[in-house]
Amino acid sequence: MEKLRRWLPTALLLLLAITSGVLLRQFEDGHSLGPGEERATPDFFMEDFISTIMSPSGIPLRTLSAKRLDHYPDTQTNHLEAPYLVLHYGEQPAWHVRSERGWVYESGLVALLGKVHAWRDTDAGERAIDIHTWDMRILPEQEFGETDQPVTIITRTQTSRGMGMRAYLAESRLELMARVTTEVTGHLNR
Secondary structure, eight states, X not given: OHHHHXXXXXXXXXXXXXXXXXXXXXXXXXXXXXXXXXXXXXXXXXXXXXXXXXXXXXXXXXXXXXXXXXXXXXXXXXXXXXXXXXXEETTEEXXXXXXXXXXXXXXXXXXXXXXXXXXXXXXXXXXXXXXXXXXXXXXXXXXXXXXXXXXXEEESSEEEEEEEEEEEGGGTEEEEEEEEEEEEOSSOOO
């Protein structure tokens, strides 16, 4: 019992010091992050930016612009407001894609959210294809895009509708996945 009385004040002081250190660290950080909890504050942002990725020979590969970009350091993701992505293919016409908002992930995946409008023009500058959908994922490095949402594809001669789409962008090959209907229109609606 004598030993307990001698060590009790020291143990209480040690516990108080540890508790004070934990509280001080929480105060300095704003709050403590629990397991799996992400910090909801970006470490930087950009407004009205344009970013172009070039090939080693100096040819534009893709251009991304947006009204605003917020970078989140804990997940290495970028939130985009009103993104506009252009995928360049050398001498071939580029693919253009706009959406209401989006995310760019560390893996390179671009998630375009809300209403999505994609299009490609002819060499003469006329609209060759118009795509309207929602929530599209694009892998720029693989030149691939997809959605599981309703899709409308409009060309100069027909309008096709379906549920879900795979887009092989370099080939300009589009696959509607389900409930596909096509009607001959004879013109391109913009």
